[in-house]
Structure formats: C-alpha cells, structure tokens
Amino acid sequence: MTAAGTAAALVTRPANVRYLAAAAPQGSALLLGRREDLLVCAGPPDDRPYDGRPDENLRLHVLPTGGDAAVAAADLAGAQSADSLAVEEHHLTVARHRALASVAPALRLTDLGGAVEQLRVVKDEEEISCLRIGAEIADQALGELLESILVGRTERHLALELERRLVDHGADGPAFPTSVATGPNSGRRGHRPTDRRVEEGDFLTVCLGATYRGYRCEIGRTFVIGTSPADWQIELYDVVFAAQRAGRESLAPGAGYRDVDRAARQVLDSAGYAEALPPLTGHGVGLEIDEDPQLAPAAMGKLDACVPVTVEPGVHLPGRGGVRIDDTLVVRPEADGGPELLTITTKELLAL
C-alpha cells in the first residue's frame, strides 16, 4: 500500500489471499485497510473450503446471498471513506475492474502489481516444511510405482495410479496434472497422458507433485524400460543429467536467475541440443506450482536464501522421445550446506 500510495488494497488472486489470510474460500477477496483487514466471502467460509482456516486477526464479512466479493469489498472501502484502493490489475478482469469502479466512484483505483507475489518468493521454515513433506510424499508415490509392473500399462493409468498414491500418503491432492510420457512422448514438458502403453525399450518420463497444506512441489524422472538402455539413450541421459546437475550446483543466494538457467542450458547447448532447448529450466514453487522466480534466459533478479525452485532441464527429440530430470530444491547459503534437495529419488538411469 505504501508503494502503491493508497490507503487500502484489495487482494483477489486466490494464492495471494491464501498467503495473507491463511485461507481463501472460493470467490473471496481480502481488503487491507489502515485500521483493519477484512476477508470478504461470497458465502459462509465453511461451505467453501479451500485449505486452512482464516487468520484469527481478520474480520470476516460474509455476503449472505452470494455476489462478487471484490465488488462488495470496494463498496466497503468506499463506505469507510478511503479515497484510493490498490487492486491486482494482473488478476482482475476489465469487466470486474469496471464493476469495482462503478460501485465506488469516489475511489481512485491504482495498481498493486505483483507486490504480494514478491512477498511470497522467500519462504519461512513453516512453508518449507510443507514443501518438504510434499516432496517426501511424491518420492514415496514414485518409488512404489517403480516396484510395479509397467510394460503394457497406459500413460493415463500410470498417472491416475500415481495420483491415488499421493493421496494415500497424505497429500491434499496432486500439485498439478501428473504427466506420464512413454516412448516418443518421453521428455516432453507438460505432456498430457494418452492411451499409449509402455513398451520394452521405451524411455518413460514421469513428472508429479504433491500439494501439502496448500504448498506444491514437483519431481520428474526418466527411466528406461527393459534390461539395458540403447547407446543413444545413455548418451542423452548423461547430457541432461549433467545439465541438471550444473543447474543445481549453481543455486546460491545472490546467483542471478539467468545464470542458473545458463549453467544448465550451456551443457545442453554444447552437446548439440540447441534446437531442442526449453523456454525455461526452472521456476519457483509454493502455493502455486509455477511462481516467481523464472529461471530463464531473459529473467532479471537474483536468488535469495529460502527460495524453493525447480531445476528441470529436458530434451525432447521429435519422433524418438527424450529425457527430463526435475528436482525441487531450496536455496541455502554455502555455510548451511548449500542447496537443500527436497526430492531425493535417485537420478541414476534405472532400467525397469
């Protein structure tokens, strides 16, 4: 609010509401004022569970007959004789922004920008602990899958099986749609599972994550199906592994986002995979699976301690398949032992 020069701010992006209010009932909006903060809900919060309970220091304002919580909050801000209100212009639609302006015409609406997102980048130990538990759950689910018979099963079924195991082990749910990619699909970022069945000789890329108390982590591994990998598979795996290690090892407080990206990228590049390069090699995780920072060539900024990020370079060769290796780590200073690896499943090339 100080930065935006306003007396009040209205937070509407659900992950931002959740971060500041400890709960974000569906359709709620958080009004931050000089004197008090108000969580405006479209209905009783118990009927619209998200995760967590609203912070006890917040006053709740329930709209008994529903309606748009952000519009109601702007109305309240206007009634409290605030003269300006900072809103999240990257989240509010043009139509809702207009509705806000018309309900409180005396309010000057300004842009809060990504202020709350920036607060979310560095995590406290309680948040990191949720990520750590989520990573353990994902490791367990993946470990159990590897002990089962894979040949002949479809990508879709393996993905569903993994999601069931995540919940079995205590996850709120998957952190994002589980990706299982076999054969020519392997190594593709965000591949949606199909009805293709696992075959002998395939690469198998699995990418999954658990949500635990709202916090989302990510792990990705590539395996080979059958007794022994082909030469091209070993070669490609080694390159991606080296790139991922270079990315991991460059994580440190003060390292530039683009420098981490470059560390991983140049290994792929110098091995001749410049064409197959992804737009980014990692990103922040937390209440959303893809949050700041972006580890990409044009990203500006430097890492801080206690920032959890993924390092996930991959190569996909059209028609053949590929490799992706993805970890969630927390940036820690050298004195504390360097980056903390949350997802500990082996990165050896396993033949299953």
Next chain:
Amino acid sequence: MTAAGTAAALVTRPANVRYLAAAAPQGSALLLGRREDLLVCAGPPDDRPYDGRPDENLRLHVLPTGGDAAVAAADLAGAQSADSLAVEEHHLTVARHRALASVAPALRLTDLGGAVEQLRVVKDEEEISCLRIGAEIADQALGELLESILVGRTERHLALELERRLVDHGADGPAFPTSVATGPNSGRRGHRPTDRRVEEGDFLTVCLGATYRGYRCEIGRTFVIGTSPADWQIELYDVVFAAQRAGRESLAPGAGYRDVDRAARQVLDSAGYAEALPPLTGHGVGLEIDEDPQLAPAAMGKLDACVPVTVEPGVHLPGRGGVRIDDTLVVRPEADGGPELLTITTKELLAL
C-alpha cells in the same frame, strides 16, 4: 463483430477459442478478421495439447519464442490496418488489456462481451452426442462403485476410485473435481472429499462427471448406507426427489430459466426447507461444466431446444447431512418426447 461494430475480434477465453477453432492450445488466442481467421499460439500446437486439432480453415500463427498470444494477435490486427478490435473484457485482465492497447495504439478496443458464450448455449447434435457418451461413462463409473463395499472407505478414496473408473471407460478425465460426501457432509454442493469414512446409517452423496472430447456432463445421487433408511432420511429424500422431478418436468423450449428454478424451489420451500435453499437449481453444461444458462431466481431468458442443463436441487441440514439429486438433460420439444435424460442411473433411494 457486427454487434460490437468492429472489423476484427479477439477471442481469448479458452472454451470460446476451443468452440470456434476446434482446438485451444494452452495460451492461444483467436483473431477473427474480415478476410481470415488466425489462431495465434504461444508455441507449436502439438507441444501444448488441449483437445482436438485446429480447424483446417484456420491459419495458424506460432510465436516461436513464446510470449502472450493475445498481445501478438493485437499487434497483427493493428498491422492489418484494422481500426477497431472487440475483446473479451470479462476474460482479459486489466494488465493484459493495457498491454494490448500499448502494442497497437491505433486500435480502438471495444467489448465483445459474452457473444461467443451466447453462441455456445444451443448445442448441435455432434456436441450433444459427446455429452451423451460422457453421461454414459459417468453412469458406468457410478454403477461400478455401488457394487463395491463402501463402509469404512474415505470420501477421498471413493472420489479417486470414481475418477479412475471414468478414465477406464474412456473419459478424457473428470469434468470437475469429484465430490463424495458422507454423513454430516452429505447434500453439500461442491463438497471437497475429506478423510471421513463411510459409516452405517450415513447418507452418501456422490457428484461426478466425465469430460468426453472436451464436453462435460454431471450426475449426482444420494444413497443411504445400511439396511434401511431412517424416517427423516426417507422424508428428506422424497422432498428433494419431488423438487428435482418438478424441475425436470418444467424443461421445455420457451420455459423461463427462473420458472424451472421456481418449479424445483417451491417444492423445497413448501416442505419447510426455505432456509436451506441453494442459490441455483441448475445450469448449462458443455465445454465448461458451469455455463449459461443459470437456472436461478433472478435469471432472465428462456430455454431453447437443444440446450443441455443440469437439474440439481439439494438440501443440506447442518450437522445432520442432506440430499442432492443431479441430472444432465437436453431440452427437447414435446413433439420429440420432451426433455432427454442423459444420466440414467436410478433415482430410487438405494440402501447400500
């Protein structure tokens, strides 16, 4: 475009892009011009599958290095010397709208409003056929669950089991998060499954749907666990059943949205459940699970033939539980046999 008085229109809401272009690769935008239509994609469409393949009559424009497809499309519209562009102000954020305006300052931006959503309300027989198959899949998944042992299993596990069965039977995936509600949770709209286990004497409310070729349907049923339901359970079930039947029977071309709602609502009301009444008793389904029309007290408009809607009244008594019965039907004229029921699982009160 005629209504908006512009030479070009930019469609960004994913379900609207999918409807007009037969595919909506993630982050894509559809530019409709006087001479040609252009699907702008942030990357190769094959790498960002959604469902379907782009319409063959469309020209594809791929942004090789990513970026915001809507902003790129506005730039293209400006370069094609269009003087005005209608955009979806209910979907574009204020920040993206500003980016569009700044990339093509000579373009006058107007509001397309819900024009595409209105086109989507009446379905053709191909769309209805997808909904019909989705409903069959949901009926199958639900039928199989009822044959299994339920006592002692958690809401979460039953929900995951149902979602696995949906995919087993050929669904793209669940149409929305499957809701399983037991005992005191039963009858709550949109209840998120918890770790509560099914107990003897419980009401069990299940609400699920399949997505098939992008089209989403919905079915909800309430059962009683054990040999015989209690008197209050029979009584409550009969009331909700009567309300749901009244809603279904009022579906006809020309019937007002609010009249269908009132038909169901007044049965609940006159049975003394005025307090527990939901904000709506049904809604349209299609490429999204909750689309126009809304069957609610203040809704304006009348049903047409070939509009698929849900009819889903429910009552939840805090602390005790409740009943919800939910069908997907297609509005048909009397001469064609009246409303077509897509979800055919029995609505008798089954004791499981």
